[in-house]
Amino acid sequence: MRGGLAILVVLAGFWLLWMAAVPPMNMKWEVSQAQRAGAEVVLPEGNIRDASALWLTLRNPGLIPGTYVQEKPRLPAPAQVFAELWDTTVGKRLSSKRSLVYHAWITLEATLLGFALGTGLGILLAVGIVHNRVMDASFMPWAIASQTIPILAIAPMIIVVMNSVGITGLVPKAIISAYLSFFPVVVGMVKGLRSPGLMQLDLLKTYSASGWQTFWKLRLPAALPYLFPSLKVGIAASLVGAIVGELPTGAVAGLGARLLAGSYYGQTVQIWSALFGAAIVAAALVGIIGIAQNMTLRRMGFGR
Template sequence: MSGTAGPVTVVVLAIVALWYVSAAALNTPFQRDIYKRADRVNVPVSQLLTDTMFQERPVMPAPHQVIVEIWNTTVEKKITSKRSLIYHTGITLSSTLLGFLLGTALGILLAIGIVHSRVLDKSLMPWIISSQTIPILAIAPMIIVVLNAVGISGLLPKAMISTYLSFFPVAVGMVKGLRSPEVIHMDLMHTYSATRLQAFWKLRLPYAVPFLFTSMKIGMAASLVGAIVGELPTGAVAGLGARLLAGSYYGQTVQIWSALLMAAFLAGSLVALIGVIEKHTLKRMGMAG
């Protein structure tokens, strides 16, 4: 328990237990209605719990139902099948990664401009912050419609929504990182007659690397949310967003929850990958990983 495996296991078991309790509480009234319509009375509690946990369209599916659905739509289906959850995950992953790369590049460029220009700092930073107050569900259809009007469709519109969400944490984190060098260190660079470019590469950027990786983890999660949201207003037929939409249309709650868990797993994997790269990079730079 002194490491990470023990506490994580305890938390996971607690979540699963709470999940089962919640599923039983939410699904039992519907199961009682089924018994009532079938004129079944005095049903044993054990039978009630069993039927509650295996409803075809439960209000809240039990964990084992979601696991079975994930197994059937991953292992039991070909990756190229449109019924495969891996296929839909790959569609969402492509727009997530493209949006994340564009958002990270945009955030870094904005941060560099803000740090080195007082005009951009006073004029641009408030607009960057204000942009995040607009609900993504309101702006996503606008982005899709505008880009479709100019003949741009497919992957890029969804990636642009991911870019919109992911650039903000990177920009804010990089601004903080580029401004983190101590005054005495900046004065030392001036003593050496270092140019702005030299001070950037040799002092500001190394200081900003830990901030960059931290903000990239947040940006990656936000990018995935943007990709899923981008699939909703387009009526997409592929992607995790399309699975969520189809599940809500036809009342397939098990399908909805399986797509949600797959999205959570995908986000966790991508963030963990950034963490591995961060540890390796900081180690190469002589910093504590």
């Protein structure tokens, strides 16, 4: 219970920080608007561009309320972002192009397909690495090296090249997602498949279990507690991959497209609401895997 209180305190801290940052971030525009309207504003010597935002805020306290309701603020107020979130999720039809749910679903499709591909590939690779010495010695360093390459940099190329051979839409994005999510799964599964001790392996040997039986009855169940944390990392990475995959083609739909359109047209509130939408989707996905983890591990007897 005290943990919950602590989380609330930290969140409240973030909230206060955000609220406090809004007036100085948006003050310059507010001051210049007020000046144009002929209102009394306190200005420093010289140009308004050179004035410090904090100084302006402290000298013009009357203008502070206005900074929370600007149409295109540099930093939107929390209330504006949540109003936009509410409006674009609950306030619109789900099939509408302006509904955030519609865009989130487009991104989610690519995320899930990529996650399934990446996880499948990762598990297969891990099985190969654990059972085959040639793969073990020659492949693992490349899997590690592949992650030091910023694959996201290659994303535009993958998408454009696949476009030129006629594959568009979901699949290129899913491939980027898959690439990002396969590595955590490989690492976790290799560790997990190797986790049974010598004693346990020897026991199966005394039962004269075949390699196949050892795999199904010992190695795979032992690997599951390692697999689930990897899946959590993997699905979060998948979502990032799908979002970034939408950027380079100037996609028309998806959370990444919302970010890009928002940044082209200076719609900061839209960017922030897309960002929070992405965060909510990520949290939901990680949460679902967490529930699956609890249920599976409890049934297998790992739970406490």
